[in-house]
Amino acid sequence: MAQIRIAKTASDLQGILDLQWENHLSRVSDEVRQADGFVTVRHTPEQLLALQSIAPHVIALEEDQVVGYVLAMTKASRDLIPVLIPMFDQFDQVYYKGKKIADHDYLVIGQVCVGKNQRGKGLFDQLYEAYKNQFSGQFSFAITEIAKSNTRSLAAHRRVGFEVIHEFEEVTQSWAIVAWDWK
Template sequence: MSIKYCTVTSKEELEQILTLQQANLWTNVNLEEKEKDGFVTVEHNFDILQQMNKVYPHIIAKDGANVVGYALCMHPMFADKIDILKPMFTEIDAVVPKDEKYMAMGQICVGKNYRNQGIFRGLYNTMKQHVQPDFDSIITEVDAKNTRSLLAHYAVGFKELKTYFSDGRDWILISLK
């Protein structure tokens, strides 16, 4: 297996992201899977995913022609486009200095058969290299109940900015410089 990290360049890659997202969406995985493997919270549609990609391309991990992991680049200009993420941007505005340029990581996911192989770290390393010339940091949030994801983010260098409550959940807002 040879994993290649790159940016999204085709409609097919965007469609594969949506398929991978559905397989790991918190409403589509059982409690045992959520605790063991984590989950994704936001459900994107093709149009918003494509719009985001046109502004700043998403990062993907591919095994041959198959997308096996992704990290979505969500430029702050999309702050009001996805309802569940609106509070995150409000919290970012409250704690991040106005002169700091950041890229929001809209979601990260690695396919079940590709976990524990360094792909999560590879996606973030690639994203960091990709956005670094233009942005000072990458900021995202993790559902406090998603322990696997939170620990993985801390392991690659994310630091907690704050915890807040929204949409019936506790969220941990984190940043990677």
């Protein structure tokens, strides 16, 4: 049974980076991408620590090994991960609940990942429940974008309460912006 808590140590952050690399789009086969999903962004240790200093990440541990995580980003995190700035730019243009996303108090899911041996055991839902418990008092909703080709991730996000609020195309990928209303 995994222990779920806030990331606290350098070892926790390294565990996130290790799991991220193991499940990165560039490292998994087409079959794994289709069946199990993937992550698209790789963070540096410095970026992950900078994000953590603004809003803590939620992790799942088994025998002191990170087996799942949900990264937290806020508006203050906007410029820390250059590859994600276009996501925030999209948020500046999209409306949710009658006003631009940028005008809400929201939390960005910086990334979510569950290790291969823990999938299908409810850990994804448990991580998100802990994430909601940690942040719902501060933010109205959680939001992120998911590659539409990552069908497993889209389905899992819908299952825990996210809804697709916008879709858009880039040169190499189609994306869905999803939000989870906490109010």
